Amino acid sequence: MQQWEYAVLTMDAGGNMFWVGFSAPIEVETSDYPLRDFGAILGELGARGWELVSVAQSANQTGGLDEKLYFKRPHEVHRDLRS
Numbered sequence: 827m828q829q830w831e832y833a834v835l836t837m838d839a840g841g842n843m844f845w846v847g848f849s850a851p852i853e854v855e856t857s858d859y860p861l862r863d864f865g866a867i868l869g870e871l872g873a874r875g876w877e878l879v880s881v882a883q884s885a886n887q888t889g890g891l892d893e894k895l896y897f898k899r900p901h902e903v904h905r906d907l908r909s
Contacts, residue, residue, distance in 0.1 A: 829901035833876050835867065837893040838886075846871075850901055875899040 831850040838844070844867060848855045868878075876897035883891045 830898045831901045833871065833897040833899075835871070835895040835897070837864070837895075871897055 829851050831848065833849075834847045836845045836847070843858060844864075846857045846867075848857070876899050878895060879898050880896040882894050882896070884894055886892045
């Protein structure tokens with residue numbers, strides 16, 4: 827049975843930071859990225875096998891809207907989530 831890994835890229839409504847949360851069947855990690863070219867971040871995720879599957883907005887604590895991009899890729903037991 828195929829298992830999946832997931833990544834959620836959150837773009838802060840204030841425009842200061844990107845957060846990427848990674849999850850797999852037995853581990854969860856979070857990475858912060860300073861604001862930089864959005865295309866470069868997408869390119870890095872794509873190069874690591876992450877496929878964009880959905881985009882959504884969610885309200886944040888300051889009343890703004892954060893953009894969330896959801897990615898998935900097939901799970902490999904011995905691979906680091908960020909690689």
